[in-house]
Amino acid sequence: MLSIMLAFILLYGIQLLHPAWWWVFLAPAVVGAVTARSGWSGFFGCGLGAGLAWSLAAILELAGDGSIVSGRVAAMLQVGRPWLLVLLTFAVAFLCGGFAGMAGYYLTGGRGKKAQR
Amino acid sequence: MKRVRFVFTAVIVLALFWALGRPWPVAGARIPPAGKFLSPFAGFWVSGRALDELPGDLTLSGLDGEVAVLWDDRRVPHIFAGNDYDAWFMQGWLTARDRLWQMEFQTDVAAGRLAEIIGSDGLDLDRYHRRIGLPLAAKNALEATSEHPASLTAVTAYAAGVNAWINSLSPADLPLEYKILDYSPEPWTPIKTALLMKSMALTLSGNNAERGMTLTREILGRDASNRLFPAHRPFTEPIVPKETPWAIPELVHRVPPDKLPTLTEWEFTPVVETEPKETEHATGSNHWAVNGSRTASRKPILAGDPHLPLSLPSIWYEIQITTPEYSAYGVSLPGAPGILIGFNRDIAWSETNGESDALDQYLLKFRNGDFEHYFHDGDWKPVSWITEEYRVRDGKNLKEKIAWTHHGPVPYLPGEKPFSPQLVPGAAMRWTAHDRSNEIRAFLELNRASDYNGFRSAIAHFDNPLQNFLFASQDGDIAIHHEGKLPVRREGQGVYLSDGTDSADDWPGWIPRGQMPRVLNPSRGYLGSANQNPVSSSYPYFLGNDFAPWERSARIFHLLDVMEAITPERMLAMQNDTVGLYARKLLPELLAALEGYEGTEQEMQGLKILRNWNHAYDADAIGPTLFDRWQRELLNLTWTDEITQGGFSGRRPKRDTTLQLILDDPGSAWFDDRDTEQIETFTDLALASFQATVSGLAERLGEPGEAWRWSAFRPSRLAHLGRIPGLGRTGLHTSGQYGVIRATTSTSGQSWRMVVALGEKPEAWGLYPGGQSGHPGSRHYDDFVDDWVRGEAYPLLFLDSPEDPVHGLAGRATFRGQ
Numbered sequence: 035m036l037s038i039m040l041a042f043i044l045l046y047g048i049q050l051l052h053p054a055w056w057w058v059f060l061a062p063a064v065v066g067a068v069t070a071r072s073g074w075s076g077f078f079g080c081g082l083g084a085g086l087a088w089s090l091a092a093i094l095e096l097a098g099d100g101s102i103v104s105g106r107v108a109a110m111l112q113v114g115r116p117w118l119l120v121l122l123t124f125a126v127a128f129l130c131g132g133f134a135g136m137a138g139y140y141l142t143g144g145r146g147k148k149a150q151r
Numbered sequence: 152m153k154r155v156r157f158v159f160t161a162v163i164v165l166a167l168f169w170a171l172g173r174p175w176p177v178a179g180a181r182i183p184p185a186g187k188f189l190s191p192f193a194g195f196w197v198s199g200r201a202l203d204e205l206p207g208d209l210t211l212s213g214l215d216g217e218v219a220v221l222w223d224d225r226r227v228p229h230i231f232a233g234n235d236y237d238a239w240f241m242q243g244w245l246t247a248r249d250r251l252w253q254m255e256f257q258t259d260v261a262a263g264r265l266a267e268i269i270g271s272d273g274l275d276l277d278r279y280h281r282r283i284g285l286p287l288a289a290k291n292a293l294e295a296t297s298e299h300p301a302s303l304t305a306v307t308a309y310a311a312g313v314n315a316w317i318n319s320l321s322p323a324d325l326p327l328e329y330k331i332l333d334y335s336p337e338p339w340t341p342i343k344t345a346l347l348m349k350s351m352a353l354t355l356s357g358n359n360a361e362r363g364m365t366l367t368r369e370i371l372g373r374d375a376s377n378r379l380f381p382a383h384r385p386f387t388e389p390i391v392p393k394e395t396p397w398a399i400p401e402l403v404h405r406v407p408p409d410k411l412p413t414l415t416e417w418e419f420t421p422v423v424e425t426e427p428k429e430t431e432h433a434t435g436s437n438h439w440a441v442n443g444s445r446t447a448s449r450k451p452i453l454a455g456d457p458h459l460p461l462s463l464p465s466i467w468y469e470i471q472i473t474t475p476e477y478s479a480y481g482v483s484l485p486g487a488p489g490i491l492i493g494f495n496r497d498i499a500w501s502e503t504n505g506e507s508d509a510l511d512q513y514l515l516k517f518r519n520g521d522f523e524h525y526f527h528d529g530d531w532k533p534v535s536w537i538t539e540e541y542r543v544r545d546g547k548n549l550k551e552k553i554a555w556t557h558h559g560p561v562p563y564l565p566g567e568k569p570f571s572p573q574l575v576p577g578a579a580m581r582w583t584a585h586d587r588s589n590e591i592r593a594f595l596e597l598n599r600a601s602d603y604n605g606f607r608s609a610i611a612h613f614d615n616p617l618q619n620f621l622f623a624s625q626d627g628d629i630a631i632h633h634e635g636k637l638p639v640r641r642e643g644q645g646v647y648l649s650d651g652t653d654s655a656d657d658w659p660g661w662i663p664r665g666q667m668p669r670v671l672n673p674s675r676g677y678l679g680s681a682n683q684n685p686v687s688s689s690y691p692y693f694l695g696n697d698f699a700p701w702e703r704s705a706r707i708f709h710l711l712d713v714m715e716a717i718t719p720e721r722m723l724a725m726q727n728d729t730v731g732l733y734a735r736k737l738l739p740e741l742l743a744a745l746e747g748y749e750g751t752e753q754e755m756q757g758l759k760i761l762r763n764w765n766h767a768y769d770a771d772a773i774g775p776t777l778f779d780r781w782q783r784e785l786l787n788l789t790w791t792d793e794i795t796q797g798g799f800s801g802r803r804p805k806r807d808t809t810l811q812l813i814l815d816d817p818g819s820a821w822f823d824d825r826d827t828e829q830i831e832t833f834t835d836l837a838l839a840s841f842q843a844t845v846s847g848l849a850e851r852l853g854e855p856g857e858a859w860r861w862s863a864f865r866p867s868r869l870a871h872l873g874r875i876p877g878l879g880r881t882g883l884h885t886s887g888q889y890g891v892i893r894a895t896t897s898t899s900g901q902s903w904r905m906v907v908a909l910g911e912k913p914e915a916w917g918l919y920p921g922g923q924s925g926h927p928g929s930r931h932y933d934d935f936v937d938d939w940v941r942g943e944a945y946p947l948l949f950l951d952s953p954e955d956p957v958h959g960l961a962g963r964a965t966f967r968g969q
Contacts, residue, residue, distance in 0.1 A: 053323045056168065059164055088191050091196070094191075099200045099201060100198070100928065101199070102930065103927060104196065106877050107877070110331070110876050122185075122189060123190075126185055130186065133160055136160045137163075140154075
């Protein structure tokens with residue numbers, strides 16, 4: 035949960051300041067390196083956080099000025115409805131953020147395994 | 152173990168970064184780089200952000216002084232600048248703000264650099280543009296432009312304005328198409344403006360029928376070919392009234408020996424099999440002007456509607472430019488300073504394509520397969536070579552040498568397959584667009600002209616593509632000039648492929664500008680043109696033989712003849728006229744040929760529809776569909792057997808020639824089908840073509856009904872300029888046809904409708920199919936399209952000053968230099 039929240043906040047915050055797309059790797063990688071407890075927790079936590087950050091931003095655009103352009107891009111990519119582009123956006127961010135979070139964990143060991151009760 | 156896992160996942164991350172950061176070919180198309188493109192912070196999602204907000208007051212580095220800009224409710228910018236430099240700077244800045252991708256893409260294509268953007272798929276078009284010398288033509292034009300200080304100032308100020316906009320963009324701000332195609336804009340330079348003008352020259356004067364005509368001559372013989380393709384087409388009323396006297400001394404031409412170059416006798420030229428093609432112009436333009444003797448206001452009215460291939464973003468950008476010296480309103484080409492078609496306080500002007508022949512192909516004899524020397528006037532002359540380098544995205548770069556002779560470039564050497572089937576391998580092309588010229592100057596001076604003399608001196612700088620310039624002034628003058636650079640040719644020269652070995656076929660000089668066709672204030676009180684031959688046979692110079700048929704111009708002249716107390720509303724209605732004179736002449740003959748015929752139920756239904764049709768190509772009518780198919784079938788049955796021989800085909804004679812045959816000689820041998828034993832006449836072909844028409848339509852569309860309506864059968868579309876799917880408009884239910892005033896085809900049509908009523912203050916109406924914004928995410932990308940389909944036009948807001956009290960302005964801003 036912590037990874038999800040941190041990845042979401044960090045990625046969304048950084049992207050507002052610097053919109054380059056490759057932050058979808060770097061921000062989750064940092065979160066994975068600091069907070070993950072295992073490779074898979076880094077993958078799913080950071081992946082979900084990144085996916086949610088990108089899809090929320092996409093939904094806000096879709097609801098605002100981006101409604102026309104998303105309709106045209108949906109027609110161009112032949113995906114039918116613009117909201118499917120939100121799913122596609124989520125999928126790409128999830129994949130990138132997930133593997134980056136996992137790599138971050140394997141680089142540092144994250145927070146280590148949870149102590150046995 | 153963790154280190155191994157890290158390396159493994161790091162490799163996956165790097166692979167994702169690489170794979171999602173580049174475009175991929177999928178099913179013949181390139182999909183955008185998924186990571187970059189789907190990013191909601193920098194990708195396509197933000198390409199709609201704040202697009203429709205207008206700028207507030209700004210400081211722009213490069214401006215000299217202060218410029219006020221007002222946007223009306225259709226987002227047309229009205230520039231008020233203190234000097235010319237600032238006006239053109241702002242025109243560049245504002246146009247780039249709305250149309251940057253279009254501006255750059257058009258000029259990249261003209262420069263032969265498409266492969267840099269889309270990869271090897273663009274290479275054939277690039278090689279075509281470079282081999283026909285388009286970049287070199289632009290370089291020559293820019294040299295000429297640079298010699299005229301005001302023109303140079305215009306193109307450099309415009310470039311500075313464009314660059315000021317480009318420099319303000321972050322990657323996230325780039326127009327959508329850059330993100331789809333994954334590239335970035337480069338600095339704008341004046342050569343791009345020159346390239347844009349040459350691209351227009353190619354569209355309007357690059358058409359060349361000499362290969363098809365030569366094949367036709369080889370099949371039919373010279374006499375028949377000349378008779379079937381006359382320079383002065385039947386039924387045509389020329390632009391210059393027939394009775395106009397010409398004070399031109401008799402011309403003496405050097406005549407070559409009576410030997411005809413053929414395609415087959417030239418050692419290296421292969422014969423290519425082709426199908427006979429529709430030889431009518433799919434595009435053209437109309438304009439007309441009436442003087443005060445025929446208008447309700449007693450002042451002239453001018454109307455113009457250029458017909459061009461249609462696209463989104465539109466070819467035109469609407470703008471008003473005001474400086475202390477002048478104020479002009481109209482449409483500009485995104486990428487070039489000034490206004491091309493429009494009006495100012497004193498005059499209005501509009502162009503149609505002149506259609507005179509500005510390009511000849513010369514068959515060459517090379518000494519051998521090295522192509523280092525070609526034969527000319529008894530000598531082997533050296534070929535010069537220009538090296539072109541092509542950068543190919545994601546592919547191997549290419550370097551090639553292009554041969555040039557004294558005629559011009561040899562786009563394709565013997566044995567090569569030409570990109571355009573009109574070009575003959577082993578032939579050199581002589582095209583006036585290659586010569587030094589400064590068309591920008593003509594428009595800049597036209598924008599500020601205030602009377603006929605100013606108009607005349609402005610357009611004298613216009614060389615290519617040759618245009619009919621129509622003029623009207625509030626002084627009461629109306630005029631039309633067939634203006635441009637055209638060689639002196641003997642009768643028929645340049646209709647067929649020319650002999651590149653003999654200087655008798657070279658161009659000996661130019662028609663003096665003072666002797667080009669023109670009319671000022673004709674007694675009939677009106678003028679007009681619709682791409683028809685500008686002159687009758689009494690004009691001593693030969694201009695070509697590929698002009699538009701009589702139909703549109705005759706309809707225009709007829710309507711103007713019968714109208715009295717003309718108002719702008721009548722002119723606007725006239726631009727929407729859909730009556731086809733060809734149908735009006737031909738259909739009664741066809742129906743008469745079928746008199747008493749008892750056919751199938753569908754055929755009888757079709758005949759009933761045609762008998763009740765009013766010859767108007769209206770969107771909901773079925774008559775146009777039936778007639779259009781019927782006449783096509785008839786032309787095919789009449790000519791295909793005649794002009795196809797030995798595996799290759801010539802040009803099909805034009806439909807007005809066929810109509811004349813039907814009216815004058817329905818038993819002509821041309822109607823006989825050579826492949827049957829019996830002798831067919833027009834009546835036989837009329838019946839056979841009707842039966843084929845109805846059965847073909849029924850097979851394709853079912854019973855006569857909705858699908859047979861003209862606009863359903865032949866809908867129009869505005870494809871995206873870069874052919875990106877989803878970014879154009881399709882299925883537009885338009886009225887019109889290329890032979891009527893409202894000239895519309897599936898891909899071309901009235902690219903700008905304008906009517907200007909001159910007076911104390913000009914009143915004008917206009918509309919183009921598109922929208923002021925070139926951004927697909929904008930509400931103003933295509934907001935004029937539906938009104939264009941309906942045939943409407945908007946009142947144009949001509950402002951005298953930025954302080955004019957106007958309701959409904961969308962925005963206002965002041966721009967200052969730093």
